[in-house]
Amino acid sequence: xxxxxxxxxxxxxxxxxxxxxxxxxxxxxxxxxxxxxxxxxxxxxxxxxxxxxxxxxxxxxxxxxxxxxxxxxxxxxxxxxxxxxxxxxxxxxxxxxxxxxxxxxxxxxxxxxxxxxxxxxxxxxxxxxxxxxxxxxxxxxxxxxxxxxxxxxxxxxxxxxxxxxxxxxxxxxxxxxxxxxxxxxxxxxxxxxxxxxxxxxxxxxxxxxxxxxxxxxxxxxxxxxxxxxxxxxxxxxxxxxxxxxxxxxxxxxxxxxxxxxxxxxxxxxxxxxxxxxxxxxxxxxxxxxxxxxxxxxxxxxxxxxxxxxxxxxxxxxxxxxxxxxxxxxxxxxxxxxxxxxxxxxxxxxxxxxxxxxxxxxxxxxxxxxxxxxxxxxxxxxxxxxxxxxxxxxxxxxxxxxxxxxxxxxxxxxxxxxxxxxxxxxxxxxx
Amino acid sequence: xxxxxxxxxxxxxxxxxxxxxxxxxxxxxxxxxxxxxxxxxxxxxxxxxxxxxxxxxxxxxxxxxxxxxxxxxxxxxxxxxxxxxxxxxxxxxxxxxxxxxxxxxxxxxxxxxxxxxxxxxxxxxxxxxxxxxxxxxxxxxxxxxxxxxxxxxxxxxxxxxxxxxxxxxxxxxxxxxxxxxxxxxxxxxxxxxxxxxxxxxxxxxxxxxxxxxxxxxxxxxxxxxxxxxxxxxxxxxxxxxxxxxxxxxxxxxxxxxxxxxxxxxxxxxxxxxxxxxxxxxxxxxxxxxxxxxxxxxxx
Amino acid sequence: xxxxxxxxxxxxxxxxxxxxxxxxxxxxxxxxxxxxxxxxxxxxxxxxxxxxxxxxxxxxxxxxxxxxxxxxxxxxxxxxxxxxxxxxxxxxxxxxxxxxxxxxxxxxxxxxxxxxxxxxxxxxxxxxxxxxxxxxxxxxxxxxxxxxxxxxxxxxxxxxxxxxxxxxxxxxxxxxxxxxxxxxxxxxxxxxxxxxxxxxxxxxxxxxxxxxxxxxxxxxxxxxxxxxxxxxxxxxxxxxxxxxxxxxxxxxxxxxxxxxxx
Numbered sequence: 001x002x003x004x005x006x007x008x009x010x011x012x013x014x015x016x017x018x019x020x021x022x023x024x025x026x027x028x029x030x031x032x033x034x035x036x037x038x039x040x041x042x043x044x045x046x047x048x049x050x051x052x053x054x055x056x057x058x059x060x061x062x063x064x065x066x067x068x069x070x071x072x073x074x075x076x077x078x079x080x081x082x083x084x085x086x087x088x089x090x091x092x093x094x095x096x097x098x099x100x101x102x103x104x105x106x107x108x109x110x111x112x113x114x115x116x117x118x119x120x121x122x123x124x125x126x127x128x129x130x131x132x133x134x135x136x137x138x139x140x141x142x143x144x145x146x147x148x149x150x151x152x153x154x155x156x157x158x159x160x161x162x163x164x165x166x167x168x169x170x171x172x173x174x175x176x177x178x179x180x181x182x183x184x185x186x187x188x189x190x191x192x193x194x195x196x197x198x199x200x201x202x203x204x205x206x207x208x209x210x211x212x213x214x215x216x217x218x219x220x221x222x223x224x225x226x227x228x229x230x231x232x233x234x235x236x237x238x239x240x241x242x243x244x245x246x247x248x249x250x251x252x253x254x255x256x257x258x259x260x261x262x263x264x265x266x267x268x269x270x271x272x273x274x275x276x277x278x279x280x281x282x283x284x285x286x287x288x289x290x291x292x293x294x295x296x297x298x299x300x301x302x303x304x305x306x307x308x309x310x311x312x313x314x315x316x317x318x319x320x321x322x323x324x325x326x327x328x329x330x331x332x333x334x335x336x337x338x339x340x341x342x343x344x345x346x347x348x349x350x351x352x353x354x355x356x357x358x359x360x361x362x363x364x365x366x367x368x369x370x371x372x373x374x375x376x377x378x379x380x381x382x383x384x385x386x387x388x389x390x391x392x393x394x395x396x397x398x399x400x401x402x403x404x405x406x407x408x409x410x411x412x413x414x415x416x417x418x419x420x421x422x423x424x425x426x427x428x429x430x
Numbered sequence: 431x432x433x434x435x436x437x438x439x440x441x442x443x444x445x446x447x448x449x450x451x452x453x454x455x456x457x458x459x460x461x462x463x464x465x466x467x468x469x470x471x472x473x474x475x476x477x478x479x480x481x482x483x484x485x486x487x488x489x490x491x492x493x494x495x496x497x498x499x500x501x502x503x504x505x506x507x508x509x510x511x512x513x514x515x516x517x518x519x520x521x522x523x524x525x526x527x528x529x530x531x532x533x534x535x536x537x538x539x540x541x542x543x544x545x546x547x548x549x550x551x552x553x554x555x556x557x558x559x560x561x562x563x564x565x566x567x568x569x570x571x572x573x574x575x576x577x578x579x580x581x582x583x584x585x586x587x588x589x590x591x592x593x594x595x596x597x598x599x600x601x602x603x604x605x606x607x608x609x610x611x612x613x614x615x616x617x618x619x620x621x622x623x624x625x626x627x628x629x630x631x632x633x634x635x636x637x638x639x640x641x642x643x644x645x646x647x648x649x650x651x652x653x654x655x656x657x658x659x660x661x662x663x664x665x666x667x668x669x670x671x672x673x674x675x676x677x678x679x680x681x682x683x684x685x686x687x688x689x690x691x692x693x694x695x696x697x698x699x700x701x702x703x704x705x706x707x708x709x710x711x712x713x714x715x716x717x718x719x720x721x722x723x724x725x726x727x728x729x
Numbered sequence: 730x731x732x733x734x735x736x737x738x739x740x741x742x743x744x745x746x747x748x749x750x751x752x753x754x755x756x757x758x759x760x761x762x763x764x765x766x767x768x769x770x771x772x773x774x775x776x777x778x779x780x781x782x783x784x785x786x787x788x789x790x791x792x793x794x795x796x797x798x799x800x801x802x803x804x805x806x807x808x809x810x811x812x813x814x815x816x817x818x819x820x821x822x823x824x825x826x827x828x829x830x831x832x833x834x835x836x837x838x839x840x841x842x843x844x845x846x847x848x849x850x851x852x853x854x855x856x857x858x859x860x861x862x863x864x865x866x867x868x869x870x871x872x873x874x875x876x877x878x879x880x881x882x883x884x885x886x887x888x889x890x891x892x893x894x895x896x897x898x899x900x901x902x903x904x905x906x907x908x909x910x911x912x913x914x915x916x917x918x919x920x921x922x923x924x925x926x927x928x929x930x931x932x933x934x935x936x937x938x939x940x941x942x943x944x945x946x947x948x949x950x951x952x953x954x955x956x957x958x959x960x961x962x963x964x965x966x967x968x969x970x971x972x973x974x975x976x977x978x979x980x981x982x983x984x985x986x987x988x989x990x991x
Contacts, residue, residue, distance in 0.1 A: 098466045117555075
């Protein structure tokens with residue numbers, strides 16, 4: 001508890017500084033990653049992250065110490081080499097894209113491991129810091145490093161904001177962009193550079209192996225909440241920042257733990273919540289929607305049955321008769337009846353359940369839609385009368401008044417359906 | 431004259447066996463455009479491995495294999511769930527799943543460090559150099575040789591039989607899955623079996639080359655071979671040849687540079703791939719396989 | 730005009746299929762006779778491929794059923810052959826023409842067995858029927874469109890089936906190949922086989938097929954060509970999607986789940 005307060009009160013300026021740094025880092029990576037995700041190139045980020053390792057090691061070897069400029073420089077060079085190689089292989093060989101990405105990813109990384117183990121053997125004490133690039137160590141980021149990485153992140157955020165239009169074209173409608181004269185290849189190049197930069201800064205917190213998560217997961221999670229690009233980016237940034245800070249906090253409390261895995265776990269948790277609970281697209285929401293819909297359709301069926309009873313000359317049906325119409329849905333039927341009673345579409349008159357005035361109008365509407373649709377299927381789609389019922393049974397709940405008007409018009413206001421049953425109109429009783 | 435270095439021989443032959451097992455499976459992963467899924471599986475099995483180590487104590491036994499197998503299946507299920515129920519696109523589903531599972535694995539390694547002597551870096555690139563001293567000692571005290579070598583041999587036999595027995599089914603479902611399904615070939619089961627073999631091979635090769643470098647062995651030799659030939663039997667033979675070649679070269683170069691053997695094997699593989707890509711590109715034209723001009727078949 | 734058949738080879742009953750929450754086939758109902766060359770026509774997006782896939786069990790219908798030889802698909806798989814669209818495979822795959830044609834024999838071989846001389850002979854005789862014996866060892870990546878199509882058909886022939894379903898076998902193919910394939914299909918029907926072909930061109934359809942099915946998300950017609958090809962029915966097929974149907978499909982698509990599923 002003490003640790004929690006100490007950490008989050010930001011009394012310690014170095015912690016405050018790191019949290020600030022992680023925030024900026026997270027936003028930069030999430031922004032770039034989201035575009036990449038929308039472009040269906042999520043795994044390219046994975047390849048780039050793995051491929052910067054040799055560059056980092058080379059930078060270290062040249063500088064003899066963990067000099068951020070050398071390290072960033074090295075990372076940019078090897079990241080660029082990997083990106084270039086990937087496109088070259090795509091244009092010049094018949095290998096499939098996934099094969100190319102996996103090859104580039106693993107060979108660059110393997111080479112990086114070679115350099116890493118060579119450095120380990122030299123016994124240079126500085127080298128301990130290099131391991132942080134593999135799994136991330138937010139607390140291990142030095143203040144002076146943070147200036148460099150923070151600066152890069154700001155460059156990324158600024159570029160993305162300025163070039164939002166161009167990148168949107170790149171991701172959503174490349175051909176159109178080309179057609180209206182935008183230099184799409186150059187824009188792609190700029191994007192790739194920003195991606196490499198974001199990898200370089202992101203791996204401080206999350207490490208090379210798990211960097212893909214920082215690129216992919218925020219965007220994927222945010223996608224569940226919105227369809228608008230600007231909101232998407234803000235949410236993705238938010239998820240990344242929350243996860244980054246959580247990971248940093250845990251690193252602070254448990255110094256032996258690398259930051260990276262905790263950031264990933266937090267991101268995945270946020271993603272899970274998004275998948276489950278987001279309105280409209282979330283699974284829970286869809287489930288509830290479906291249940292609501294099924295309840296409504298069952299109510300519609302009850303109304304229809306009562307209407308058909310009146311067509312047969314009965315005033316209504318008693319509860320048992322209604323229940324027997326839907327043998328395995330006793331609970332649903334009882335629920336429908338009580339809902340309709342409460343909303344005054346049904347009246348319970350001495351045990352006999354009857355349609356009220358509004359109930360009758362609604363029942364007629366549904367039956368009308370059902371029989372109109374059956375007529376349409378029969379007349380316009382050549383479907384035999386004994387095959388039209390199922391489709392109508394499903395669609396009677398969905399047809400809008402506008403569609404009803406179109407149907408009626410097309411069919412020229414028919415009186416009878418394919419089963420020779422009357423199509424009920426509102427003015428029938430007059 | 432060089433004396434026969436038994437250790438070198440052991441290491442190189444073990445590495446070759448691992449490279450061959452991975453390469454054989456990798457050929458079909460490549461043809462099914464599932465190279466990145468192979469990457470995902472080899473990362474995803476980590477928690478299973480750690481839990482297996484934890485349960486079995488210091489004896490690395492069957493629990494590890496079972497743990498990994500279960501996790502390989504779990505990973506495939508999660509990816510499927512994300513795609514179908516949560517409607518996330520395929521590449522993102524793969525990325526989210528394997529990073530999560532791998533992260534959990536790393537956390538477990540740290541949390542369970544008191545009982546599990548896995549080290550973070552070892553997870554990445556293994557250490558096959560220790561192979562000769564990690565011996566399999568039977569209950570009667572007899573040394574059967576390096577444990578990892580036996581594991582690799584078993585793995586190779588299983589992978590070899592799998593490919594041999596199901597060769598035509600693998601070929602067919604990799605080329606035209608729909609056609610296979612219509613004929614009644616259990617395409618789904620075959621796919622699952624292939625994924626399981628990849629999980630198993632990852633675990634088996636884990637100690638020697640680490641989780642991440644298994645991917646390189648799965649992907650790079652087949653990709654290199656595919657640059658040179660379009661005949662599936664030659665493809666397989668060439669993959670095997672390349673696997674052995676990079677094991678030999680990798681070992682000796684690692685010795686010279688004093689670096690990780692697995693890392694060097696992959697680097698050599700990468701270099702061979704790169705050279706092949708340049709040589710077989712449209713500019714040069716060294717190609718094996720059938721000729722382009724009219725030629726009567728020979729039986 | 731929908732002509733039903735007694736003792737049909739293929740019976741489609743009230744078949745409804747949705748793709749991604751969009752209904753693509755509405756209550757399709759027809760039966761087909763044996764031993765004829767049958768064409769399925771319709772505009773793009775009419776559901777022709779979907780119909781073939783539903784017959785082959787590659788997509789699940791949301792309603793209705795399919796009966797072949799009066800049995801369920803699973804009982805008669807070895808009597809049916811499928812020629813998918815050419816674009817459905819990657820022709821860069823490392824296989825020779827002979828390799829691909831041999832794949833047609835795998836169904837009868839069973840798991841674990843290796844193809845032997847019998848299968849090889851069958852493959853060669855299939856290659857002969859499509860005029861591709863000289864190409865047996867050629868890599869499929871080196872083939873032209875027409876040659877690829879012939880290989881697919883040879884593969885189907887190697888299945889030795891009674892019913893053949895082909896998805897756009899004449900698409901993007903040169904005249905010589907088209908004529909050759911058509912002749913082959915005619916010979917097959919003379920031998921008593923039934924061949925159902927998804928086709929894209931009305932004019933050649935008139936020459937090739939004896940029985941024509943016209944599809945436009947719903948069944949417009951099914952019957953002998955002389956009965957079916959008239960201006961009215963052609964207009965119903967090619968004259969654009971039914972406006973109401975499109976609107977209803979839109980409503981269905983906008984729901985958060987598929988309301989047509991049970």
